[in-house]
Amino acid sequence: MSIDPDHVLSPSFTLADLIRSKTAQKRGIDNSPPADLLPNLRRLAEGLDRIQSLLGAPLEISSGYRSPELNTAVGGTVASQHCQGLAADFVCPGFGEPMAIAQALAASALDYDQAILEFGKWIHVSFTASPRKRLLTIYDSKEGYLDGLIDRDGTRIV
Numbered sequence: 034m035s036i037d038p039d040h041v042l043s044p045s046f047t048l049a050d051l052i053r054s055k056t057a058q059k060r061g062i063d064n065s066p067p068a069d070l071l072p073n074l075r076r077l078a079e080g081l082d083r084i085q086s087l088l089g090a091p092l093e094i095s096s097g098y099r100s101p102e103l104n105t106a107v108g109g110t111v112a113s114q115h116c117q118g119l120a121a122d123f124v125c126p127g128f129g130e131p132m133a134i135a136q137a138l139a140a141s142a143l144d145y146d147q148a149i150l151e152f153g154k155w156i157h158v159s160f161t162a163s164p165r166k167r168l169l170t171i172y173d174s175k176e177g178y179l180d181g182l183i184d185r186d187g188t189r190i191v
């Protein structure tokens with residue numbers, strides 16, 4: 034049995050907010066999560082709530098939970114935290130550029146697992162039971178993840 038998309042996960046987010054996907058819609062992929070991932074999705078939604086409070090503007094989530102089929106379709110890694118309902122990609126135009134968001138997260142006391150500035154375009158964030166508070170940057174898939182927050186010209190910001 035699939036979970037009602039209107040299911041409230043946190044004060045600001047319903048399940049629908051974390052399973053919506055343009056790719057899934059376009060390709061007719063079922064992106065409903067198994068019920069046993071609800072605790073993870075709730076932890077993620079509560080984390081996103083705290084980020085939203087920190088930034089003081091609404092988050093726009095482009096990708097949250099990904100079913101295995103959707104993850105393959107978007108070229109996600111096999112071990113993606115998206116598949117476990119632990120990660121989301123977002124922007125926050127009301128606050129500022131993704132780089133500014135990453136800096137705000139780095140300076141905060143938020144207990145995220147990983148925050149990754151991805152291609153300068155959005156933030157990938159995950160929340161787990163044992164958060165590592167790792168800050169990473171990626172600009173080039175071949176180059177891979179860089180430790181810390183790095184500017185496009187290679188300057189270390191954090």
Ligand SMILES: [Zn+2]
Nearest residue numbers: 120121122157
């Ligand atoms: Zn992501």
